[in-house]
Amino acid sequence: MSRAEAPAGRAVAGRLGLSLLRSEVGTTFRRWRTLALLGVLAAVPVLVGIAVKVETGDGGTVGSAEGPAFIGQVTNNGLFLVFTSLAATLPFFLPLAVGVVAGDAVAGEAGSGTLRYLLVAPAGRTRLLLAKYVTVVTFCLVATLVVAASALAVGALLFPVGEVTLISGTTVSFGEGLLRALLIAGLVAASLTGLAALGLFVSTLTGSGVAAMATTVGLLIAVQIMDQFPQLDAVRPYLFPHYWLSFADLLRSPVSWDQLLRNLELQGWYVAVFGSAAWAGFTGRDVTA
Template sequence: MSQAEVTTAAAARPAPSPLWALSLFRSEAGTVFRRWRTIALLGVLAAVPVLVGIAVKMETSDGGAAGHGGGGPAFISQVTNNGLFLVFTSLAATLPFFLPMAVGVVAGDSVAGEANAGTLRYLLVAPAGRTRLLLAKFTATFAFCCAATLTVAASALAVGALLFPLGDVTLISGVTVSFGEGLLRALAVAGAVALSLVGIAALGLFVSTLTNSGIAAMATTVGLLITAQIVDQFPQLHAVQPYLFPHYWLSFADLLRAPVYWDQLLDNLGLQALYAAVFGSAAWARFTSKDVTA
């Protein structure tokens, strides 16, 4: 279908109602979460806390302390005292690679996968419009960000409760809070982690509009993720590091202080919003002018 044909069809159809926009999001979300690839990704993410919990339990079975050699994810030394810390440990372990890789796969396939399968042109004929369709795909990708983060957190909480004691939580600053407040802070941490993935989601969506190959889009997005992570490790490149989307990812640890340190948390949210605005706009500009012939 040529650009002219799509434009003519768009002009002939009536304006979609808000209910149609909601059903479009539901359709896109259903498409994302029904794929076997998505289910497999969530399964892998759910398995990470299980492996971490079992490893810590085995390491401390002789009375030793977890992470006594200084290695392992953050908070791992406190897991044996309170299973709730397995939530923070698992999020810290999955955030550098596993969570963003899963998001990159979903975002990279969002448009390119449809184009490769030949279904994108049929979506464009429906009374949705390219802008609404792209927004629905981004919203569905963000829903996956939330689902993936909550999968890790819920799995870690269940494993932590099964293998370790639960109780009052001693924060990084040394203040002890109730288990209920600790749960609320864990929920806030999960929310911060999910929002931290907005940048890679927007970047992946933009890459997805540049090609008709879902595999190429996914590989490019994951490659950009790895490149940004590597660049963020070199002190010589400190001038550009604050502009890299993963730079403030581990700032969620500041939610475990009393009082909470907001500076880097707000820097992270601002950076993710900047990436969403820049690459979301680039994706819109590319997608609205793209000639869909597949």
């Protein structure tokens, strides 16, 4: 290939990659299963908000020990429903949805017989796998924002909003509180990228979407259980959900960055290890379906 042809070839490959990514994202978010998952996630803040409103309607209080973190502050400021809903969905509902989408990413195509047709496209296996992973990460972000947006709307409708008293006791403006909520949503989405890579790796190992989804969710539950045992203290800091709830440190002034950065570093390692494993297995796999 001449020097003049090389940039043209890269440009064509780039356009093919973007076209493939748009197709993958569009296909994923048009599926009824994806829309149903997002609908369930959007319903969680509604249920939490109504439950708190009913519980406190006669002047009662909701103790933070009886529910998700921050639930005691919801009645004073509806913005705390965002933090409460993210804390309530992060241990199970959000990762379950991500596990379903990631597990089905490659295995679902193989099971339906469409994977070999995708591989005929000139984009190649590496770009296809990368498009699949970016699509799952996009779902992580969209799912998290759906929870946050639903919680913000319900919180503003059912409870007063205004200045935000952080868990460190400092009071900030509603605008700054809203900005912190947006940062927390981004951090929660980033916290799911390790699970997304793990699910994609599992998805490359089988031709059954159901089996890949079940395996990914099963691993999620097993790791969550392991993270609860103090006897495994030597292992727990390396489990991908261990620092998930560290996003609460963004509600301190000054912000405590230690566990936040550890979480991001840990997710990065999971993405690197399982992303590489998925690439190695998928690029060398003999696809017959």
